Amino acid sequence: xxxxxxxxxxxxxxxxxxxxxKCTYSDSASNYxxxxxxxxxxxxxxxxxxxxxxxxKKDQRIAVTxxxxxxxxxxxxxxxxxxxxxxxxxxxxxEAAGNKLTFGGGTRVLVKP
Amino acid sequence: DTAVSQTPKYLVTQMGNDKSIKxxxxxxxxxxxxxxxDSKKFLKIMFSYNNKELIINETxxxxxxxxxxxxxxxxxxIxxxxxxxxxxxxxxxxxVLAPAYEQYFGPGTRLTVT
Numbered sequence: 001x002x003x004x005x006x007x008x009x010x011x012x013x014x015x016x017x018x019x020x021x022k023c024t025y026s027d028s029a030s031n032y033x034x035x036x037x038x039x040x041x042x043x044x045x046x047x048x049x050x051x052x053x054x055x056x057k058k059d060q061r062i063a064v065t066x067x068x069x070x071x072x073x074x075x076x077x078x079x080x081x082x083x084x085x086x087x088x089x090x091x092x093x094x095e096a097a098g099n100k101l102t103f104g105g106g107t108r109v110l111v112k113p
Numbered sequence: 114d115t116a117v118s119q120t121p122k123y124l125v126t127q128m129g130n131d132k133s134i135k136x137x138x139x140x141x142x143x144x145x146x147x148x149x150x151d152s153k154k155f156l157k158i159m160f161s162y163n164n165k166e167l168i169i170n171e172t173x174x175x176x177x178x179x180x181x182x183x184x185x186x187x188x189x190x191i192x193x194x195x196x197x198x199x200x201x202x203x204x205x206x207x208x209v210l211a212p213a214y215e216q217y218f219g220p221g222t223r224l225t226v227t
Contacts, residue, residue: 043218048186049213058178093213099144099159099214103155103156106155
């Protein structure tokens with residue numbers, strides 16, 4: 001089955017700096033890659049997603065890149081703010097296989113003011 | 114208006130008991146899911162239903178039994194609870210199976226087995 005690895009497990013950045021989280025996946029058939037943000041004690045919420053026919057997607061301060069050949073994708077957060085502090089999860093799924101999301105282990109991001 | 118709701122929010126019980134968690138979504142979605150998040154924050158899918166039909170059934174002990182009475186509801190019943198069942202259980206829903214759409218998560222149910 002699919003295996004998703006996520007690095008780093010923790011990330012501390014100064015407010016205003018950029019943060020980058022990287023994920024690799026094992027199943028070349030995976031074609032949907034969402035990123036979820038989970039604040040302490042809250043539910044995971046989608047922040048951005050990308051499909052395999054696109055190499056990059058951007059939404060304000062957040063961007064995701066996908067390298068299908070290398071089977072890795074990354075989340076980039078620019079101009080980080082204290083409210084970006086949370087746990088971020090990458091995931092992968094095969095759309096034709098029931099949209100089963102396999103999550104990475106999560107990255108705890110701390111933005112220091 | 115709550116999109117995906119779960120009850121109860123907290124559940125503390127003893128080993129060997131049977132308990133249920135209920136989930137409801139008012140988004141008109143066709144697909145619902147149960148996830149388990151363990152103490153290390155690892156999120157893993159357990160079950161998925163599409164139009165009341167079970168489509169994903171991961172390697173979960175058969176003490177866990179999901180039930181979907183209709184498209185808007187997905188319940189999780191757990192028999193003979195064990196210490197290792199302690200976790201946060203999230204229900205989620207999405208519009209359709211494919212193409213993949215955002216999965217909306219409920220607030221979670223924190224289960225503590227003593």
